[in-house]
Amino acid sequence: MITLLLALHPKSWRSRYGDEFRxxxxxxxxxxxxxLDVLGNAARQQVHSHPILxxxxxxxxxxxxxxxxxxxxQLTDNxxxxxxxxxxxxxxxxxLLPWLPLATDLVAATRQRRPRERLLP
Incomplete structure (x- = not known):
């Protein structure tokens, strides 16, 4: 059970605090x-390490x-x-509006990872 609870935390957190937490x-x-406390902490740590979640x-x-x-x-049936x-x-x-910040975050993350092509020498 302890191994499972530890596995729910992000890898970086486990490498830093895993032995002490175990x-x-x-x-x-x-x-x-x-x-429940450990599950809540694991969820917080996952969100902290992956804010897009x-x-x-x-x-x-x-x-x-x-x-x-x-x-x-009854404004729609589907x-x-x-x-x-x-x-x-x-x-x-x-x-659709809640998805707009997510889309802009994904575009920004993609631009940061991919170097821009130079248009002029």
């Missing part, structure tokens, strides 16, 4: 509160919420729809 977990009884999770949650509103107010009224157009924009 000793700490071995010294304590493995209660549900300890497991937080963007994806937030965009998914916001999109799901907007879709739920659209379905419960996830992908062509807006035929003002409210449904606003909901479609709200559904």
């Amino acid at each position: 000793a700490l977990l071995e010294a304590r009884p493995m209660t549900s509160a300890v497991v 937080l963007h994806i999770a937030m965009a998914m949650a916001l999109s799901a919420g907007v879709e739920w509103v659209a379905l419960t107010h 996830i992908l729809w062509a807006p035929d009224s003002g409210p449904s157009a606003v909901l479609l924009a709200a559904l």
